[in-house]
Amino acid sequence: MRFLAFLLFIAFVLFAIFARWFFICDILNLCEEAPVEVEVAPRLQTLQLTENDSVLLSGYDQFAFSKGIDQPELNTNNEQFLDTLAQMLTADTTKSLEITGRFTPQEKDIMAGFYENMGLARAAAIRDLMASRGIDENRISLKHAITSDSLLQEPLLFAFALNDLPSEYATASYRFTNMTYSDANFPSNSAIFDPGEAFRNYADSVKVYMEAHPEKSIRIVGHTDNIDSEKYNLKLGMRRAESAKEYLENLGITSAIETESKGETEHVASNDTPEGRQENRRVNFIIE
Template identity: 85%
Template sequence: MRFLAFLLFAAFVLFAIFARWFFICDILNLCEEPPVEVVAPPRLQNLQLTENDSVLLSGYDQFAFATGVDQPDLNANNEQFLDTIAQMMAADSTKSLEITGRYTLQEKDVMAGFYENMGLARAATIRDLMTARGVAEDRISLKHATTADSLLQEPLLFAFMQKDLPSEYATASYSFTNMTYSDANFPSNSAIFEPGEAFRNYADSVKVYMELHPEKSIRIVGHTDNVDTEKYNLKLGMRRAESAKEYLENLGITAVIKTESKGETEHVASNDTPEGRQENRRVNFIIE
């Protein structure tokens, strides 16, 4: 009898504990889950600054970006790396800096502000850090690339270029007054402008800017790859520029908007690959 009474008492205690937990946690929602500590992987120490085939700086910590975020988690070593580049550029005015921002395949549809992809947004953030160190913005060019590394352990590439050295490639611009958007805003082989979120954000900002600066005008330049004839591509580039102009006018922008086409003549990448051809199919918006 005593053993049975003990079992009944133990069962009552367990039931009371469960009932109390159920009332407080499940009904009143007063129980907090313990925070899960996310341990970031250690940074690789293989960041480099290159120039042609030469490595000018090496052994620095890689920058770190959280998924879907364009602002880096800077450490002292990152700051030292940027300081050193700024000092090198101050000592040699012929050098320009090319920053390539990478983004993972999982971040493909993630945008930041009016940049078309997270890679460009990350590169632009680093450009801002360089201009804060006294480097002129026109000495910095931006590029973007995807990476299959889901951990994004090497998010940035840095390379010196000779500022005035002739190149077979033009340079795409990614600043507010000289912005480039890819063919992602157009269906394949079409001039119908279907802007994505990044461009809509940009256009809204341009509208406000032009209202504050009525003396300014906008020039829209259409570019294509080298598929089809040069004559056809020249017309396609113009049709795309005109379609983009129509979108801005429908948005309510009353400033003078001029259009032109460079066709296939100013490619920013090789036309030998699908990725390069996509980079070359673009529209450039220039506030003058």
């Protein structure tokens, strides 16, 4: 009997404990769950700002981006780096900034907004942060590169260039009023415009913008690599610009649209590699 009474007492105590927990936690919702600690890999302190062969800034934390995300996860050190960049650009107006955004092979088919790849989108996000610090976005050029580092430990590159220094390369523009799209929007050896998701997003926004600004016009410029003759490439660039114009008109854009071709004359990269030639095969949409 004593043993049975003891068991009943233990059962009562356990029931009382459970009942109190249920009342406080589930009914009153006053219990706080212990935070789950997530292990975060430390950022490499290898971020640099270069100018030609010189390193102007070094030892800063690398920026961090989640997989498939174009917005950075900023820490205090990143903010300090951007503040210093802005101060340097403000102090010397002869300089411009080149930002290269990287993306992994796993992110190759992921697009963000108007941009054809995650690298460009990430570089554009940093450009916006510089613009918020008073830097004219026209002084900032964007580039992109794919990296074999699946962890994306070094997602951005920063470099200064002199505005008045002549260059053998033109600069591709990635702004709403002056946007560049690659030959990925054209089948191989074709001038038929078959746009991907990034351009379709852009075109829809352009339509809305042009309806609100009927005084504006659009100029479409076709570019090629240097494969084949200069005469052929001039015609190919024009055919691609005309095909892109037809797409915009079929979308319902009624604004004036002009087309032209630069052929192979304004390359933005070397024509010695397949990657460079692909960058040179592009169409530029300029809202004027």
